[in-house]
Amino acid sequence: MKYRCLIADDEAPARKLLTDYVSKTANLELAAVCNNGAEVVQFLEENAVDIMLLDIRMPIKTGIDVLKNLNERPITILVSAYEEYAIKGYELDVIDYLVKPVSFERFKKAIDKAMDFLAVQVAAHEKGDKPDYFFIKTDTRIVKFLFSDVSAIEAQREYIKIITPSKKVMSLVSLSSIANVLPPDFIRIHRSFIINMRHIDEVQSNEVIIGKEIYPISRNYRDTFFAKLGDRKLL
Structure with missing residues (x-):
């Protein structure tokens, strides 16, 4: 199976290097090369890709801006010369973070991780159920x-x-990655929390209580959570 890849970087040498790496990687095809974040958003509004190689410091829209503004994100690998953005990247659920200059071996390791994750998604979809x-x-x-x-x-x-x-x-895994393989009983209630509805003991205002633990419900996820909770209420 071929996976479609998008490269976004404002530096021509970096674009050329990543394009060359993509051409050397089996089952990976280049869908687009973008010079800035605005081009990425525009392309993804009309096209689907599986994997996105995204620089951070770009004009018009940074890579961080792109991730924050996309409702549906491809599996994302951040590429940057600045290591200090790594933690921010993982907070935005990227699957890997590459520091420039990127060797082909390190690039391949990140792509293999992304492909493995995509393969699990495809297999689960084709099978129609999950273990x-x-x-x-x-x-x-x-x-x-x-x-x-x-x-x-x-x-x-x-x-x-x-x-x-x-x-x-x-575990060194992003929340978004594991969210994609969870069954329907799980729901995200906060940027930092996913809970299993089967384990809920109480819901109080903007909090979920499970045993002795209290988990906050953020404004962005409140409506979805209470709608799902309402579907399961008897009265």
């Missing part, structure tokens, strides 16, 4: 979770914390 468990890597271990056991997932900078009644596990 009742998932595996997550943490440090040197791979830990198995039942979806039904997970009460909440919290974003902490570039990490996520998976919370169950018996344990909490950290």
Whole structure:
């Protein structure tokens, strides 16, 4: 399967290098090359891509501006000469962060990660259902979770914390990435929190209570959450 890729960078040498890397990568085809963030937004309004290689410091709209203004984002790999933007990037749920100058080996590692994630999405869609468990890597271990056991997932900078009644596990994964493989019982209630509705004990004003934990409901997710909660109320 071929995955469509978009490159966005205001520097011609960087665009040329990434274009060359894309041409050397199997199952990856170039959909567009953009000089600034405004061109990215305009292109994505009319076209779909699977993977976006996005520079941060660009004129008109920065890469951060682009991510904040897109309702539906492609799997995004940020590319920048400045390491200090890495944490901000992971807060915006990018799948990887490349620091210039980018070697082909490091580029390929990021693309493979994006393709693996996309392949899981495609397989789940074609099968029409999902297993009742998932595996997550943490440090040197791979830990198995039942979806039904997970009460909440919290974003902490570039990490996520998976919370169950018996344990909490950290992993270097974005919240957006894991959100795409969660079953319908899970819902995002805040930029930093996804909760499992099966584990809710109470809802008080703008808070969800699960056991001894209290999770805030942000304004951006409030309407969607209460609409889903309303569908499940008896009275």
